Amino acid sequence: MDKSRRNFIKGLGATATSLALINTTEQALASSEDVEKGAVWGMVIDLRKCIGCQACTVACSTENQIPVGKFRTIVSTYEVERSGVPRRINLPRLCNHCKKPACTQVCPTQATKKRADGIVVVDNTVCIGCGYCIQACPYEARFINPLTRTADKCTFCLHRLEAGLYPACVETCVGEARIFGNFNDPQSEVSRLVSQYPVGVLKKAMGTGPMVYYIGLDESLSSRIQGEAVISPAGTPSDEEESI
Amino acid sequence: MDTHIIELISTAGHVQWSLTIPQYFFFTGVSAAAFLISSLTYVFNNKTYEPIAGLSLIVAFTVLLAAPLNLIADLGQPGRFYSLFYHLHATSPMSWGVFLLTSYPILISLEMLFVFRAGFARRAAKSAGILRSIYTLLALGDTEVTPVTRERDHRIGRILGTIGIPAALAVHGYTGYILGVVRARPLWHTSLMPVIFLISAMVSGVALMIWLTALMVRDKNGKIPWNILDGLGILLVWSIVGDLTLRLLWYSIGFAYSFGIFQDALPYVFKTHFTESVVLEIGLCLSFPLVVALFGPLRRIRPLFLFSSLLAICGVWLFRWDTVIGGQEWPKISAGLAEYIPPLWGQTGIMEVVSNWAIWIVFFLGLTWIMPWRSEPTAESDLASGINVESAAVTAKGAM
Numbered sequence: 001m002d003k004s005r006r007n008f009i010k011g012l013g014a015t016a017t018s019l020a021l022i023n024t025t026e027q028a029l030a031s032s033e034d035v036e037k038g039a040v041w042g043m044v045i046d047l048r049k050c051i052g053c054q055a056c057t058v059a060c061s062t063e064n065q066i067p068v069g070k071f072r073t074i075v076s077t078y079e080v081e082r083s084g085v086p087r088r089i090n091l092p093r094l095c096n097h098c099k100k101p102a103c104t105q106v107c108p109t110q111a112t113k114k115r116a117d118g119i120v121v122v123d124n125t126v127c128i129g130c131g132y133c134i135q136a137c138p139y140e141a142r143f144i145n146p147l148t149r150t151a152d153k154c155t156f157c158l159h160r161l162e163a164g165l166y167p168a169c170v171e172t173c174v175g176e177a178r179i180f181g182n183f184n185d186p187q188s189e190v191s192r193l194v195s196q197y198p199v200g201v202l203k204k205a206m207g208t209g210p211m212v213y214y215i216g217l218d219e220s221l222s223s224r225i226q227g228e229a230v231i232s233p234a235g236t237p238s239d240e241e242e243s244i
Numbered sequence: 245m246d247t248h249i250i251e252l253i254s255t256a257g258h259v260q261w262s263l264t265i266p267q268y269f270f271f272t273g274v275s276a277a278a279f280l281i282s283s284l285t286y287v288f289n290n291k292t293y294e295p296i297a298g299l300s301l302i303v304a305f306t307v308l309l310a311a312p313l314n315l316i317a318d319l320g321q322p323g324r325f326y327s328l329f330y331h332l333h334a335t336s337p338m339s340w341g342v343f344l345l346t347s348y349p350i351l352i353s354l355e356m357l358f359v360f361r362a363g364f365a366r367r368a369a370k371s372a373g374i375l376r377s378i379y380t381l382l383a384l385g386d387t388e389v390t391p392v393t394r395e396r397d398h399r400i401g402r403i404l405g406t407i408g409i410p411a412a413l414a415v416h417g418y419t420g421y422i423l424g425v426v427r428a429r430p431l432w433h434t435s436l437m438p439v440i441f442l443i444s445a446m447v448s449g450v451a452l453m454i455w456l457t458a459l460m461v462r463d464k465n466g467k468i469p470w471n472i473l474d475g476l477g478i479l480l481v482w483s484i485v486g487d488l489t490l491r492l493l494w495y496s497i498g499f500a501y502s503f504g505i506f507q508d509a510l511p512y513v514f515k516t517h518f519t520e521s522v523v524l525e526i527g528l529c530l531s532f533p534l535v536v537a538l539f540g541p542l543r544r545i546r547p548l549f550l551f552s553s554l555l556a557i558c559g560v561w562l563f564r565w566d567t568v569i570g571g572q573e574w575p576k577i578s579a580g581l582a583e584y585i586p587p588l589w590g591q592t593g594i595m596e597v598v599s600n601w602a603i604w605i606v607f608f609l610g611l612t613w614i615m616p617w618r619s620e621p622t623a624e625s626d627l628a629s630g631i632n633v634e635s636a637a638v639t640a641k642g643a644m
Contacts, residue, residue: 077251081247223505229254
């Protein structure tokens with residue numbers, strides 16, 4: 001590779017990094033101020049922009065040190081064929097941080113709670129790993145972390161929020177399909193999107209009031225998938241021991 | 245518009261509650277049923293079941309000592325189980341269970357102390373040394389056996405038994421409640437679940453008592469008391485009829501009139517699990533024992549009756565399995581089905597359940613050895629054997 005070409009690639013990399021930093025800076029949150037104002041965090045996922053690259057899945061797993069085979073977020077991918085026309089649909093999934101969470105209601109030790117800012121968290125020093133919350137969650141958003149042996153789930157990257165940063169999945173999203181913000185602020189982007197676009201939530205009939213809204217949600221994917229499964233990155237339960 | 249979906253990538257639905265949970269549900273059910281059988285005598289004064297009342301109480305107590313071990317084994321953090329006592333949550337049925345599982349055995353043990361007190365007093369009178377002290381302690385320090393003390397023991401036993409009936413219903417009913425509240429699982433989410441659990445528990449409890457009576461109880465002639473077994477057979481019939489009726493209500497309303505998620509899930513029970521849930525569970529393990537126990541000529545073929553009772557026990561266990569494991573195999577979001585094959589060894593393996601049965605057998609044999617559960621001698625025989633004759637006579641006079 002000649003020198004000029006190498007310099008060009010270096011320059012390209014530097015530009016990309018700078019743009020990423022600018023983007024991060026622009027998106028950074030003033031979390032403490034928002035909390036003081038009584039922020040209620042939530043997410044809007046614009047499915048028109050999701051390309052199914054799984055960058056969010058990887059960013060989340062790396063950021064939160066999730067053991068292999070377990071996921072706090074994942075982009076479910078489907079091939080939907082209607083009238084002989086196949087179409088690929090991506091559906092990012094994560095904890096919905098519901099307004100009325102079914103998981104917190106059944107937790108016997110109150111290890112899992114809904115915070116005032118709407119984020120549902122698990123205190124893994126109190127959780128006994130009974131799995132009742134995993135049964136109660138209609139979204140399969142929880143799992144037993146093989147390392148802590150307690151319930152685990154998305155926290156909207158609470159540690160990042162407290163540092164004024166967006167969740168890792170939001171920050172890494174290539175198409176900016178994941179938009180995070182304060183639903184208590186009518187000027188926030190999430191509030192604006194929800195008021196401007198028809199949005200849907202997963203399993204509305206469960207009455208849990210998800211705080212993750214989707215733009216362009218295909219009705220046939222909003223509940224249990226009635227179709228055939230091909231592969232699962234989470235593997236089978238017998239793989240669990242190996243995944244630790 | 246015809247839609248065909250192929251799921252390429254998704255989270256897999258896992259079976260989170262393992263083999264130990266059906267075992268836990270089974271044992272708490274047996275406890276509730278055995279307690280109710282003992283209450284026929286101790287609360288409702290039914291003399292027919294008197295020879296097995298004490299035995300039933302011991303069964304109720306011992307299975308409830310073994311049952312919670314299954315729960316602890318299924319925890320991700322078993323060492324933290326005690327924190328359930330001080331981290332409470334009023335909206336969690338599992339949190340209620342902690343108090344039920346604690347208070348109910350205490351209640352049964354208190355009842356045992358009173359209903360067996362006369363027996364302990366008799367053993368104290370016949371023993372010497374440290375054994376005498378132990379029996380005296382178990383007789384609550386009162387070694388007198390008189391009509392007055394009998395009446396007092398009976399009265400207190402009756403009060404404790406009366407309190408125990410709702411406690412027994414609650415200790416097993418709450419397990420059905422645990423499942424019933426989970427609306428994310430269509431095969432669990434029915435208000436009937438606690439009642440179905442209770443009625444099917446009666447099936448397993450009565451069937452187990454049939455076996456234990458045949459193994460451990462003998463009449464005056466040293467024969468198996470078939471009259472008691474016939475009575476239990478009729479109880480078994482009523483329990484199975486109740487169980488089948490509730491299943492019919494559950495499945496028919498759910499399948500024909502309920503929400504789509506239930507209508508989708510139910511065919512899975514009857515198609516994918518046809519052999520387990522229809523052929524074995526409803527056919528062989530419920531309907532067959534029902535026919536045998538219902539008709540006298542069949543019931544009197546004693547090996548057949550005992551075999552069908554064994555099938556009824558297996559059927560209830562299978563129902564717990566089909567409900568707990570089968571309910572989880574139906575994923576909440578993913579296409580397809582989750583698979584679960586229990587491991588042989590390990591915290592939640594098959595051997596855990598086998599060892600749990602072994603633990604119960606040890607508790608059961610230990611307590612049946614210590615407790616004077618066999619039919620109590622009458623006051624006359626006490627007098628004849630010279631136990632506290634004087635005090636008995638004095639007290640009897642006083643009572644007159």
